[in-house]
Amino acid sequence: MIIKCQNLTKRFKRATKEAGLLGTLKSFISPQHTLVEAVKDFSINIDKGEMVGLLGPNGAGKTTLMKMFTGIIAPSDGEVSVLGFEPFKRDIEFRRKISLVMGQKSQLWWDIPAMDSFLLLKAYYEIKEPVFRERLDELALLLDVTDLLTTHVRRLSLGERMKMEMIACLLHQPEVLFLDEPTIGLDVVAQMNIRNFLISYQKQYRTTIILTSHYMADVEALCDRVALILNGQGYFDGPIAKFESLLGRDKFVSIIFSQAPNKLDPIWEKLFPEWSEDSTRVELRISEDNFREIASEVLSKYPVLDFSTDKLPIERVMKSIISKPELVGRS
């Protein structure tokens, strides 16, 4: 077991202040705090070579978990071990074997070319010159950034910068890679490039990868397994296929009409419709049992231009669970 985590809890003391001048004076004389449980009784075990997606809305506790896994902060209660180390002790050997990429925060130095940052990292991780050159050439080629290594980081586009961040975090070939929203803010092509790179890298090196992302496409493309965290607590932990089928074997149907249909028709009531602005397009969730009947009724009643079906996208599953966590219960 690469990562073992049992009843992990993290509490923060958060300062509060009433608005306005009076609030400021009160806070100066007698500061108030609330105790926030960012993570509560979270447990997970991850094996070598797994790719696990940590899903959850903003404020769920995903990043706090990542911080505890990497030793940036210490847990309040519970136990966690990564590669046999207690992360918060920040053993030098532990730090050599892990890496964390933060999509919202660059680790590279802005005012120098990425190559200079890589040379600094080479010194930090004590990577031998021929090994460093070989890895750098391979990674730069895979990510198609060989010509950009001597450009100042501040002059790179966001996608190019993220590729450099990837290189920076993989130069020392970590055994465990933590990715905190690695594709945030990137365009579709750049996201796809990063995903494809991670898939081929992981296949080659069997790195254990833990990923948090708001883009379901990341999770669907990269992860074998998802763990859902809501309000600091674990709600689901299992294969991604099981997560997708969590709400039954519903079909996801997308219909385009030549004319906007009657939105008040009771037929739409139990189908969770999401209408486009001009109401000529709708996305529905139809149970497999009723699919034929409902599909025939819609096709006969309304002028349909296009009708397509797919399995329920993971976003819809997430949305439903977030609004009704009791659908899955605690893991």
Place this chain on the structure above:
Amino acid sequence: MAYKFNFILMVIAPVLVFYLVKYNIWSSIYALNDLSIIKNYTLQEMLNYQAWSMVVAFLGLAYINSKVSEDIRMGRISAFLLYPFDFWKFHTGSFLGFQLTQLTICLFTVFALLMSGLVEWASWIPLLQGIVISLEVGVLWFILMFSIALLSFWMEETWVLRVMLITISQFLSGSIIPIDLYPQWLQSILAYTPFPYLTFVPIKIFMGQGEYGFLSSFFIILFWIIIAFFMLKVIWNKGVKLYTAAGI
């Protein structure tokens, strides 16, 4: 181009401008009061003193690391907690690199001052001794600045404390007014603090004034470095325990 201007404005200009201000102030004080000597200082000796003060400032007191505070406040210290290379090692390396640049600037400044006659040439030995003592002061100053910056673990803004230390140091270290012009009671108190060793003593060594012994000064500054280092370690250990990476 931006980096070149930044370098000149941040590294060279403050010290140079401060020297020019002091040059004009002291020239005016002597002229307006029709003085030829204040205590043991003629105008030439006072201007000599201020020129060496600039040299000491370049080597010993130029390092002001605001990046440490920013790294802590913005949560960027998290990256250093992940690397197998400690945060303090990185900043020490940064300081040593900075000092190398400062040494070049200092040597150029000394050459320019000697050529222009703004300082009097004693001999090679006081010059080398002055450089060594100033570099040692630089280490002490780095530790003091780093300690203040680490208070960012507890405080939102530490720049005020930094400015306070710089301002107090400028008066009590002899950067603006030579310490031997102060009342005797103040000089006696200051002798038990590190302040005179930040500027006054290195200047006297540069000026070849033998009563401020090189070896005794070296070991006294070393003593203050050891005290400051232990204080830094305590602050760092307590700070890291408290640290919560905000904004990651």
